[in-house]
Amino acid sequence: MQFVSTRGQSPAVGLSAAIAAGLAPDGGLYVPSALPAPHHVQQGETVAETAADLLAPFFDGDALQEALPSICREALDFPVPLRPLGGGDYVLELFHGPTAAFKDIGARFLAGALSRLQAGKGRDLTIVVATSGDTGAAVAAAFHRQPGVRVVVLYPDGRVSPRQAHQLGCFGDNIQALRVAGSFDDCQAMVKQALADRALQADVPLSSANSISLGRLLPQMSYYAHAALVHHGQHRRRLNLVVPTGNLGNAMAAVLARTLGVPIGQIVLATNANDVLPKYFEGGAYQPQASVATVANAMDVGAPSNFERLRWLYDGDDAELRAALRAFAVDDVTIRATIASAHASGGELFCPHTATAVKVLKDLRAGGAKGDWAVVATAHPAKFEAVVEPLIGEAVPVPPALAALLQRPAHAEPLAADYAALREVLLR
Ligand SMILES: *Cc1c(COP(=O)(O)O)cnc(C)c1O
Numbered sequence: 001m002q003f004v005s006t007r008g009q010s011p012a013v014g015l016s017a018a019i020a021a022g023l024a025p026d027g028g029l030y031v032p033s034a035l036p037a038p039h040h041v042q043q044g045e046t047v048a049e050t051a052a053d054l055l056a057p058f059f060d061g062d063a064l065q066e067a068l069p070s071i072c073r074e075a076l077d078f079p080v081p082l083r084p085l086g087g088g089d090y091v092l093e094l095f096h097g098p099t100a101a102f103k104d105i106g107a108r109f110l111a112g113a114l115s116r117l118q119a120g121k122g123r124d125l126t127i128v129v130a131t132s133g134d135t136g137a138a139v140a141a142a143f144h145r146q147p148g149v150r151v152v153v154l155y156p157d158g159r160v161s162p163r164q165a166h167q168l169g170c171f172g173d174n175i176q177a178l179r180v181a182g183s184f185d186d187c188q189a190m191v192k193q194a195l196a197d198r199a200l201q202a203d204v205p206l207s208s209a210n211s212i213s214l215g216r217l218l219p220q221m222s223y224y225a226h227a228a229l230v231h232h233g234q235h236r237r238r239l240n241l242v243v244p245t246g247n248l249g250n251a252m253a254a255v256l257a258r259t260l261g262v263p264i265g266q267i268v269l270a271t272n273a274n275d276v277l278p279k280y281f282e283g284g285a286y287q288p289q290a291s292v293a294t295v296a297n298a299m300d301v302g303a304p305s306n307f308e309r310l311r312w313l314y315d316g317d318d319a320e321l322r323a324a325l326r327a328f329a330v331d332d333v334t335i336r337a338t339i340a341s342a343h344a345s346g347g348e349l350f351c352p353h354t355a356t357a358v359k360v361l362k363d364l365r366a367g368g369a370k371g372d373w374a375v376v377a378t379a380h381p382a383k384f385e386a387v388v389e390p391l392i393g394e395a396v397p398v399p400p401a402l403a404a405l406l407q408r409p410a411h412a413e414p415l416a417a418d419y420a421a422l423r424e425v426l427l428r
Protein backbone atom coordinates (compact mmCIF):
# COMPACT_ATOMS: atom_id res chain seq x y z
CA MET A 1 0.00 0.00 0.00
CA GLN A 2 1.08 3.57 -0.70
CA PHE A 3 0.80 6.53 1.68
CA VAL A 4 0.20 10.16 0.74
CA SER A 5 0.26 13.44 2.67
CA THR A 6 -2.92 15.09 3.99
CA ARG A 7 -1.63 18.25 2.29
CA GLY A 8 -1.25 16.55 -1.09
CA GLN A 9 2.13 18.11 -1.92
CA SER A 10 4.43 15.14 -1.23
CA PRO A 11 5.11 12.06 -3.37
CA ALA A 12 3.42 8.80 -2.37
CA VAL A 13 5.70 6.50 -0.35
CA GLY A 14 5.60 2.96 1.02
CA LEU A 15 4.78 2.21 4.64
CA SER A 16 8.39 1.86 5.84
CA ALA A 17 9.30 5.25 4.40
CA ALA A 18 6.20 6.85 5.93
CA ILE A 19 6.99 5.37 9.34
CA ALA A 20 10.66 6.38 9.15
CA ALA A 21 9.83 9.95 8.11
CA GLY A 22 7.12 10.70 10.68
CA LEU A 23 5.92 13.94 9.10
CA ALA A 24 5.53 14.19 5.28
CA PRO A 25 7.94 16.65 3.56
CA ASP A 26 5.13 19.14 2.88
CA GLY A 27 4.34 19.30 6.60
CA GLY A 28 1.25 17.10 6.27
CA LEU A 29 0.47 13.76 7.90
CA TYR A 30 0.77 10.45 6.08
CA VAL A 31 -2.51 8.68 5.30
CA PRO A 32 -3.23 5.59 3.18
CA SER A 33 -3.77 6.41 -0.51
CA ALA A 34 -6.91 4.23 -0.34
CA LEU A 35 -8.60 2.47 2.56
CA PRO A 36 -8.59 -1.32 2.52
CA ALA A 37 -11.91 -3.11 2.11
CA PRO A 38 -13.96 -3.66 5.30
CA HIS A 39 -12.32 -6.33 7.28
CA HIS A 40 -13.58 -9.53 8.84
CA VAL A 41 -11.34 -10.58 11.66
CA GLN A 42 -11.85 -14.07 13.11
CA GLN A 43 -13.30 -14.68 16.52
CA GLY A 44 -11.09 -16.16 19.20
CA GLU A 45 -7.92 -14.33 18.28
CA THR A 46 -5.48 -12.68 20.66
CA VAL A 47 -5.06 -8.90 20.44
CA ALA A 48 -1.75 -9.46 18.65
CA GLU A 49 -3.42 -11.74 16.09
CA THR A 50 -6.25 -9.25 15.54
CA ALA A 51 -3.61 -6.55 15.06
CA ALA A 52 -1.70 -8.59 12.47
CA ASP A 53 -4.91 -9.35 10.54
CA LEU A 54 -6.23 -5.81 10.60
CA LEU A 55 -2.90 -4.24 9.68
CA ALA A 56 -1.94 -6.75 6.95
CA PRO A 57 -3.37 -4.67 4.04
CA PHE A 58 -1.39 -1.60 5.19
CA PHE A 59 1.84 -3.64 5.19
CA ASP A 60 1.15 -5.35 1.87
CA GLY A 61 4.25 -5.19 -0.36
CA ASP A 62 6.34 -3.41 2.27
CA ALA A 63 9.75 -4.44 3.60
CA LEU A 64 8.11 -4.94 7.02
CA GLN A 65 5.35 -7.24 5.73
CA GLU A 66 6.99 -10.48 6.90
CA ALA A 67 7.83 -9.05 10.32
CA LEU A 68 4.31 -7.75 11.02
CA PRO A 69 3.10 -10.72 13.13
CA SER A 70 6.21 -10.66 15.30
CA ILE A 71 6.08 -6.85 15.70
CA CYS A 72 2.46 -7.25 16.86
CA ARG A 73 3.34 -10.09 19.26
CA GLU A 74 6.16 -8.07 20.85
CA ALA A 75 4.15 -4.85 21.15
CA LEU A 76 0.93 -6.44 22.44
CA ASP A 77 2.13 -8.98 24.95
CA PHE A 78 0.10 -7.62 27.90
CA PRO A 79 -3.66 -7.76 28.57
CA VAL A 80 -6.06 -5.13 27.21
CA PRO A 81 -9.25 -6.07 29.08
CA LEU A 82 -12.77 -4.78 28.48
CA ARG A 83 -14.01 -4.80 32.06
CA PRO A 84 -17.79 -4.62 32.72
CA LEU A 85 -18.96 -2.00 35.22
CA GLY A 86 -22.63 -3.09 35.08
CA GLY A 87 -25.65 -1.62 33.32
CA GLY A 88 -24.03 -1.88 29.87
CA ASP A 89 -21.04 0.26 30.91
CA TYR A 90 -17.52 -1.00 30.41
CA VAL A 91 -13.98 0.21 30.83
CA LEU A 92 -11.40 -0.63 28.16
CA GLU A 93 -8.15 -0.75 30.15
CA LEU A 94 -5.17 0.23 28.03
CA PHE A 95 -2.72 0.81 30.89
CA HIS A 96 -1.24 -2.62 31.62
CA GLY A 97 1.99 -2.00 29.70
CA PRO A 98 5.44 -1.09 31.06
CA THR A 99 4.77 2.65 31.61
CA ALA A 100 1.09 2.28 32.60
CA ALA A 101 -0.47 4.31 29.75
CA PHE A 102 -2.02 3.36 26.40
CA LYS A 103 0.93 4.95 24.62
CA ASP A 104 3.00 1.84 25.37
CA ILE A 105 1.19 0.00 22.59
CA GLY A 106 1.90 2.47 19.79
CA ALA A 107 5.42 3.20 21.04
CA ARG A 108 6.37 -0.47 21.25
CA PHE A 109 4.97 -1.16 17.80
CA LEU A 110 6.86 1.82 16.39
CA ALA A 111 10.06 0.69 18.11
CA GLY A 112 9.67 -2.80 16.65
CA ALA A 113 9.20 -1.33 13.17
CA LEU A 114 11.96 1.29 13.34
CA SER A 115 14.57 -0.97 14.92
CA ARG A 116 14.01 -3.50 12.10
CA LEU A 117 14.36 -0.74 9.49
CA GLN A 118 17.45 0.59 11.26
CA ALA A 119 19.23 -2.79 11.47
CA GLY A 120 22.40 -2.79 9.39
CA LYS A 121 22.43 0.98 8.82
CA GLY A 122 25.75 2.63 9.56
CA ARG A 123 24.56 5.75 11.36
CA ASP A 124 22.47 6.03 14.51
CA LEU A 125 18.92 7.31 14.21
CA THR A 126 17.81 10.00 16.67
CA ILE A 127 14.17 9.92 17.70
CA VAL A 128 13.12 13.35 18.90
CA VAL A 129 9.85 13.46 20.75
CA ALA A 130 7.76 16.07 22.55
CA THR A 131 5.62 14.78 25.39
CA SER A 132 2.84 16.13 27.54
CA GLY A 133 3.71 13.34 29.96
CA ASP A 134 3.07 9.80 28.83
CA THR A 135 4.40 9.59 25.26
CA GLY A 136 7.97 10.28 26.28
CA ALA A 137 8.07 7.52 28.88
CA ALA A 138 6.41 5.01 26.56
CA VAL A 139 8.83 5.85 23.74
CA ALA A 140 11.82 5.80 26.10
CA ALA A 141 10.80 2.40 27.50
CA ALA A 142 10.20 1.02 24.01
CA PHE A 143 13.59 2.13 22.62
CA HIS A 144 15.70 1.76 25.78
CA ARG A 145 18.96 -0.03 24.89
CA GLN A 146 17.86 -0.67 21.29
CA PRO A 147 21.08 -0.58 19.24
CA GLY A 148 21.43 2.15 16.60
CA VAL A 149 18.79 4.43 18.13
CA ARG A 150 19.07 7.49 20.39
CA VAL A 151 15.96 9.08 21.92
CA VAL A 152 15.72 12.76 22.93
CA VAL A 153 12.57 13.56 24.92
CA LEU A 154 11.30 17.13 25.51
CA TYR A 155 8.72 17.78 28.22
CA PRO A 156 7.24 20.95 29.73
CA ASP A 157 9.01 21.46 33.06
CA GLY A 158 6.57 21.50 35.98
CA ARG A 159 3.59 20.50 33.84
CA VAL A 160 3.91 16.74 34.13
CA SER A 161 3.18 14.74 37.28
CA PRO A 162 6.16 13.97 39.55
CA ARG A 163 5.95 10.29 38.67
CA GLN A 164 5.74 11.09 34.97
CA ALA A 165 8.85 13.28 35.32
CA HIS A 166 10.63 10.49 37.16
CA GLN A 167 9.75 7.98 34.45
CA LEU A 168 11.05 10.31 31.75
CA GLY A 169 14.41 10.77 33.45
CA CYS A 170 14.98 7.24 34.78
CA PHE A 171 16.20 5.42 31.69
CA GLY A 172 19.61 6.89 30.84
CA ASP A 173 21.81 4.98 28.36
CA ASN A 174 20.49 5.94 24.88
CA ILE A 175 17.64 8.06 26.32
CA GLN A 176 18.07 11.77 27.04
CA ALA A 177 15.36 13.75 28.90
CA LEU A 178 15.12 17.53 28.45
CA ARG A 179 12.88 19.59 30.75
CA VAL A 180 11.84 22.61 28.74
CA ALA A 181 10.96 25.99 30.27
CA GLY A 182 7.70 26.23 28.30
CA SER A 183 4.44 24.48 27.42
CA PHE A 184 3.81 21.23 25.57
CA ASP A 185 2.96 23.27 22.48
CA ASP A 186 6.42 24.90 22.72
CA CYS A 187 8.02 21.45 22.91
CA GLN A 188 6.00 20.24 19.95
CA ALA A 189 6.92 23.32 17.88
CA MET A 190 10.63 22.79 18.63
CA VAL A 191 10.43 19.16 17.53
CA LYS A 192 8.63 20.14 14.34
CA GLN A 193 11.37 22.67 13.61
CA ALA A 194 14.06 20.02 14.08
CA LEU A 195 12.23 17.61 11.78
CA ALA A 196 12.04 20.32 9.10
CA ASP A 197 15.74 21.28 9.49
CA ARG A 198 17.42 19.69 6.43
CA ALA A 199 20.88 21.04 7.30
CA LEU A 200 20.73 19.45 10.75
CA GLN A 201 19.56 16.14 9.35
CA ALA A 202 22.53 15.93 7.00
CA ASP A 203 24.57 15.40 10.21
CA VAL A 204 21.98 13.86 12.51
CA PRO A 205 19.37 11.58 10.92
CA LEU A 206 16.12 12.27 12.78
CA SER A 207 12.76 10.64 13.16
CA SER A 208 9.77 11.37 15.31
CA ALA A 209 7.61 9.30 17.59
CA ASN A 210 4.79 11.75 18.21
CA SER A 211 1.17 10.79 17.75
CA ILE A 212 1.37 11.90 14.12
CA SER A 213 3.47 8.78 13.45
CA LEU A 214 1.69 6.10 11.41
CA GLY A 215 3.74 3.56 13.34
CA ARG A 216 1.76 4.54 16.45
CA LEU A 217 -1.59 5.32 14.88
CA LEU A 218 -2.10 2.04 13.02
CA PRO A 219 -1.52 -0.38 15.94
CA GLN A 220 -3.85 1.65 18.14
CA MET A 221 -6.72 0.33 16.01
CA SER A 222 -6.07 -3.18 17.26
CA TYR A 223 -7.36 -2.89 20.84
CA TYR A 224 -10.57 -1.27 19.63
CA ALA A 225 -10.97 -3.97 17.00
CA HIS A 226 -10.29 -6.77 19.44
CA ALA A 227 -12.64 -5.45 22.14
CA ALA A 228 -15.46 -4.58 19.73
CA LEU A 229 -15.23 -7.92 17.88
CA VAL A 230 -15.23 -9.99 21.06
CA HIS A 231 -18.10 -7.90 22.42
CA HIS A 232 -20.08 -8.23 19.21
CA GLY A 233 -19.44 -11.97 19.13
CA GLN A 234 -20.87 -12.34 22.65
CA HIS A 235 -23.73 -9.82 22.61
CA ARG A 236 -24.49 -9.12 18.93
CA ARG A 237 -24.27 -5.41 19.74
CA ARG A 238 -21.88 -2.74 18.66
CA LEU A 239 -19.61 -1.23 21.30
CA ASN A 240 -19.90 2.57 21.67
CA LEU A 241 -16.81 4.42 22.89
CA VAL A 242 -15.93 7.51 24.90
CA VAL A 243 -12.28 8.36 24.25
CA PRO A 244 -10.23 10.82 26.37
CA THR A 245 -8.66 13.05 23.75
CA GLY A 246 -5.69 15.39 23.42
CA ASN A 247 -3.79 15.14 20.14
CA LEU A 248 -6.53 12.88 18.72
CA GLY A 249 -4.22 9.95 18.04
CA ASN A 250 -6.11 7.41 20.11
CA ALA A 251 -9.54 8.57 18.94
CA MET A 252 -8.40 8.73 15.30
CA ALA A 253 -7.46 5.05 15.54
CA ALA A 254 -10.97 4.25 16.81
CA VAL A 255 -12.55 6.19 13.94
CA LEU A 256 -10.29 4.47 11.41
CA ALA A 257 -11.10 1.03 12.85
CA ARG A 258 -14.83 1.79 12.57
CA THR A 259 -14.31 2.91 8.97
CA LEU A 260 -12.62 -0.44 8.25
CA GLY A 261 -15.75 -2.28 9.36
CA VAL A 262 -15.00 -3.01 13.03
CA PRO A 263 -18.36 -3.15 14.92
CA ILE A 264 -17.89 0.10 16.83
CA GLY A 265 -21.03 2.24 17.25
CA GLN A 266 -20.85 5.85 18.33
CA ILE A 267 -17.53 7.50 19.15
CA VAL A 268 -17.60 10.41 21.57
CA LEU A 269 -14.52 12.46 22.45
CA ALA A 270 -13.89 13.71 25.99
CA THR A 271 -11.49 16.61 26.47
CA ASN A 272 -10.37 18.62 29.47
CA ALA A 273 -10.68 22.44 29.53
CA ASN A 274 -8.76 22.54 26.23
CA ASP A 275 -11.98 22.59 24.26
CA VAL A 276 -10.96 23.25 20.64
CA LEU A 277 -12.71 20.02 19.54
CA PRO A 278 -16.00 20.47 21.45
CA LYS A 279 -16.27 23.96 19.99
CA TYR A 280 -15.70 22.63 16.49
CA PHE A 281 -18.18 19.76 16.84
CA GLU A 282 -20.81 22.17 18.16
CA GLY A 283 -20.54 23.94 14.82
CA GLY A 284 -17.84 26.55 15.42
CA ALA A 285 -14.75 27.02 13.29
CA TYR A 286 -11.70 24.84 14.01
CA GLN A 287 -9.66 27.32 15.99
CA PRO A 288 -6.41 26.07 17.57
CA GLN A 289 -5.59 27.94 20.75
CA ALA A 290 -2.77 28.07 23.31
CA SER A 291 -3.07 25.09 25.65
CA VAL A 292 -4.07 25.59 29.28
CA ALA A 293 -2.70 23.43 32.10
CA THR A 294 -5.19 20.98 33.66
CA VAL A 295 -5.16 17.99 36.03
CA ALA A 296 -5.47 15.75 32.95
CA ASN A 297 -2.13 17.02 31.70
CA ALA A 298 -1.53 14.48 28.92
CA MET A 299 -4.51 16.07 27.17
CA ASP A 300 -3.31 19.68 27.51
CA VAL A 301 -3.28 20.26 23.77
CA GLY A 302 -4.48 23.41 22.05
CA ALA A 303 -3.88 22.28 18.47
CA PRO A 304 -4.71 18.55 18.13
CA SER A 305 -2.26 17.36 15.51
CA ASN A 306 -4.35 14.49 14.15
CA PHE A 307 -7.28 16.77 13.30
CA GLU A 308 -5.79 17.00 9.82
CA ARG A 309 -6.19 13.24 9.42
CA LEU A 310 -9.78 13.35 10.63
CA ARG A 311 -10.62 16.01 8.07
CA TRP A 312 -8.93 13.94 5.37
CA LEU A 313 -11.02 10.89 6.29
CA TYR A 314 -14.21 12.90 5.76
CA ASP A 315 -12.94 14.58 2.57
CA GLY A 316 -12.84 17.95 4.29
CA ASP A 317 -16.63 17.86 4.65
CA ASP A 318 -17.33 19.49 8.04
CA ALA A 319 -21.00 18.48 8.09
CA GLU A 320 -20.14 14.82 7.57
CA LEU A 321 -17.40 14.93 10.17
CA ARG A 322 -19.70 16.57 12.71
CA ALA A 323 -22.27 13.86 12.06
CA ALA A 324 -19.67 11.14 12.70
CA LEU A 325 -18.39 12.27 16.11
CA ARG A 326 -19.28 14.31 19.14
CA ALA A 327 -17.00 15.97 21.72
CA PHE A 328 -17.50 17.31 25.23
CA ALA A 329 -15.18 19.22 27.56
CA VAL A 330 -14.81 18.52 31.29
CA ASP A 331 -13.26 21.11 33.61
CA ASP A 332 -10.85 20.39 36.46
CA VAL A 333 -13.43 20.76 39.23
CA THR A 334 -15.64 18.17 37.53
CA ILE A 335 -12.72 15.83 36.82
CA ARG A 336 -11.85 15.87 40.53
CA ALA A 337 -15.47 15.36 41.56
CA THR A 338 -15.79 12.42 39.14
CA ILE A 339 -12.69 10.68 40.54
CA ALA A 340 -13.97 11.16 44.11
CA SER A 341 -17.52 9.98 43.43
CA ALA A 342 -16.48 6.93 41.36
CA HIS A 343 -14.34 5.83 44.27
CA ALA A 344 -16.92 6.63 46.93
CA SER A 345 -19.83 4.94 45.16
CA GLY A 346 -18.19 1.92 43.54
CA GLY A 347 -14.59 1.70 44.74
CA GLU A 348 -13.42 2.48 41.19
CA LEU A 349 -10.10 4.24 40.66
CA PHE A 350 -9.69 6.37 37.54
CA CYS A 351 -6.84 8.57 36.35
CA PRO A 352 -7.80 12.21 35.58
CA HIS A 353 -7.86 11.53 31.81
CA THR A 354 -10.09 8.50 32.13
CA ALA A 355 -12.31 10.51 34.48
CA THR A 356 -13.16 12.94 31.65
CA ALA A 357 -14.63 10.00 29.72
CA VAL A 358 -16.39 8.63 32.80
CA LYS A 359 -18.10 12.00 33.30
CA VAL A 360 -19.05 12.29 29.62
CA LEU A 361 -20.60 8.80 29.68
CA LYS A 362 -22.50 9.68 32.87
CA ASP A 363 -23.98 12.71 31.10
CA LEU A 364 -24.82 10.66 27.99
CA ARG A 365 -26.63 8.06 30.12
CA ALA A 366 -28.48 10.84 31.97
CA GLY A 367 -29.51 12.11 28.55
CA GLY A 368 -30.97 8.70 27.67
CA ALA A 369 -28.09 7.03 25.80
CA LYS A 370 -28.86 3.33 25.22
CA GLY A 371 -26.67 0.38 24.33
CA ASP A 372 -23.23 -0.76 25.47
CA TRP A 373 -20.61 1.90 26.13
CA ALA A 374 -16.94 1.62 27.00
CA VAL A 375 -14.93 4.43 28.53
CA VAL A 376 -11.35 4.16 27.38
CA ALA A 377 -8.96 4.09 30.37
CA THR A 378 -5.79 5.67 29.04
CA ALA A 379 -3.55 5.54 32.11
CA HIS A 380 -3.26 3.86 35.49
CA PRO A 381 -4.33 6.17 38.35
CA ALA A 382 -1.04 5.50 40.18
CA LYS A 383 0.71 7.68 37.59
CA PHE A 384 -1.29 10.64 38.84
CA GLU A 385 -1.26 9.97 42.55
CA ALA A 386 -0.77 13.66 43.40
CA VAL A 387 -4.22 14.37 41.93
CA VAL A 388 -6.01 11.14 42.82
CA GLU A 389 -4.86 10.35 46.38
CA PRO A 390 -6.07 13.56 48.08
CA LEU A 391 -9.49 12.98 46.48
CA ILE A 392 -9.90 9.42 47.68
CA GLY A 393 -8.07 9.73 50.99
CA GLU A 394 -5.89 6.68 50.48
CA ALA A 395 -2.85 5.49 48.54
CA VAL A 396 -3.28 4.13 45.01
CA PRO A 397 -1.51 0.75 44.70
CA VAL A 398 1.39 1.03 42.23
CA PRO A 399 1.56 -1.64 39.51
CA PRO A 400 4.87 -3.60 39.58
CA ALA A 401 6.22 -2.31 36.23
CA LEU A 402 5.73 1.30 37.33
CA ALA A 403 7.22 0.58 40.76
CA ALA A 404 10.37 -0.81 39.12
CA LEU A 405 10.85 2.39 37.08
CA LEU A 406 10.27 4.61 40.11
CA GLN A 407 13.08 2.81 41.90
CA ARG A 408 15.69 3.88 39.34
CA PRO A 409 17.51 7.23 39.79
CA ALA A 410 16.30 9.96 37.42
CA HIS A 411 17.91 12.92 35.68
CA ALA A 412 16.67 15.53 33.18
CA GLU A 413 18.60 18.40 31.65
CA PRO A 414 17.03 21.90 31.69
CA LEU A 415 16.49 23.54 28.27
CA ALA A 416 15.21 26.95 27.14
CA ALA A 417 12.06 26.92 24.98
CA ASP A 418 14.21 27.89 22.05
CA TYR A 419 15.00 25.90 18.90
CA ALA A 420 18.67 26.92 18.83
CA ALA A 421 19.16 25.28 22.24
CA LEU A 422 17.56 22.04 21.05
CA ARG A 423 19.64 22.05 17.87
CA GLU A 424 22.80 22.24 19.94
CA VAL A 425 21.76 19.23 22.02
CA LEU A 426 20.91 17.22 18.90
CA LEU A 427 24.31 17.98 17.36
CA ARG A 428 26.18 16.77 20.44
C1 LIG B 1 -1.76 10.92 25.49
C2 LIG B 1 -2.83 10.67 26.45
C3 LIG B 1 -4.16 11.00 26.15
C4 LIG B 1 -4.54 11.68 24.86
O1 LIG B 1 -4.36 10.84 23.76
P1 LIG B 1 -4.30 11.46 22.28
O2 LIG B 1 -3.97 10.34 21.40
O3 LIG B 1 -3.22 12.51 22.32
O4 LIG B 1 -5.63 12.08 22.02
C5 LIG B 1 -5.14 10.70 27.08
N1 LIG B 1 -4.82 10.12 28.25
C6 LIG B 1 -3.57 9.79 28.58
C7 LIG B 1 -3.29 9.17 29.89
C8 LIG B 1 -2.53 10.05 27.69
O5 LIG B 1 -1.27 9.73 28.02
